[in-house]
Amino acid sequence: MEAVKTENLVKVYHGKETVEALRGVSLSVKKGELFTLLGPNGAGKTTFLRIISTQLLPTSGEAYVLGFNVLDEAEKVREHIAVVPQDVATYGNFTPWEYCYYFSLLRGMAKQKVKEVSERALKAVELWELRNRTCATLSGGERKRAIIAAALASDAEVLMLDEPTSGLDAVARRKVWSVLREMVEQGKTILLTTHIMEEAEMVSDRLAIINKGQLVAQGTVEEIKSLAEEKFRVVVEGSPNLLEKFANNYSSVSFGSKRVIYVNSGDEAIELVRKALKSGLKAEAAPITLEDVFVKLVGGVELNEH
Ligand SMILES: Nc1ncnc2c1ncn2[C@@H]1O[C@H](COP(=O)(O)OP(=O)(O)OP(=O)(O)O)[C@@H](O)[C@H]1O
């Protein structure tokens, strides 16, 4: 049985304008994996997470968490999940310690265990020193980490985190990645959303790319990368004249004074670097990144207008 499974999930918001936020999303998250929903602003990530965490009703389609239907068995679903929303509104008078402690206590954990898991979670996100400060006196990133700690301290089987690292600095972000990986090694299932490619590439066992309410691809990082024909990227840099002359022979993407040229094989990449160096340019070859593939996939998506 999958940790999360959706079939043809549709969400239409009826406000002043009608917005089709999800246009038939079918995906499955296996138990014990870290699954990332990757997509740009407005793609539908939060909408998806709110539906599967029973906070929002779908317009049509089906969604299950650990086999429980989010509509008919919402209570059961809630027993098994912990959620970190995108915009955390913390209670200013609560301390990080109280967040972890009471949230776990409310879930029915024994007091001694609650103390242990709270301590471990707060140390994991490096909030232990700040555990007795009220949230009103903490920075935005510290508050976010307090909520992440509360989710980590819960005994929930499935953790759902909506952009858990947004607003965190590079060090805190890496710390959260490694904590999440540890949780997965211990058997938890994690579903998170992000628009940061590096994050998706670093932490995911599998991921889905979502754009304008539609799934564009689903699989491991390697599987998704294999969707692009080109396997290597060569970055060339130099004076505009030289660059223009050189890159015109290839299809390339320009970023200021740099051009990225995509090629199919390592041999082609090396050959290209050699030629570029000979022409007096700087050049560097590397395997394509998830970001390269993302731009190709999302840039080329055709949506049926309704
Ligand atoms: N309550 C609402 N009423 C109307 N439209 C909404 C509502 N909430 C979201 N939308 C629209 O639905 C689409 C998907 O929004 P959603 O918040 O799910 O995106 P997201 O992928 O989480 O984006 P972000 O990366 O910015 O958090 C957007 O076009 C958004 O404007």
Ligand SMILES: [Mg+2]
């Ligand atoms: Mg969102």
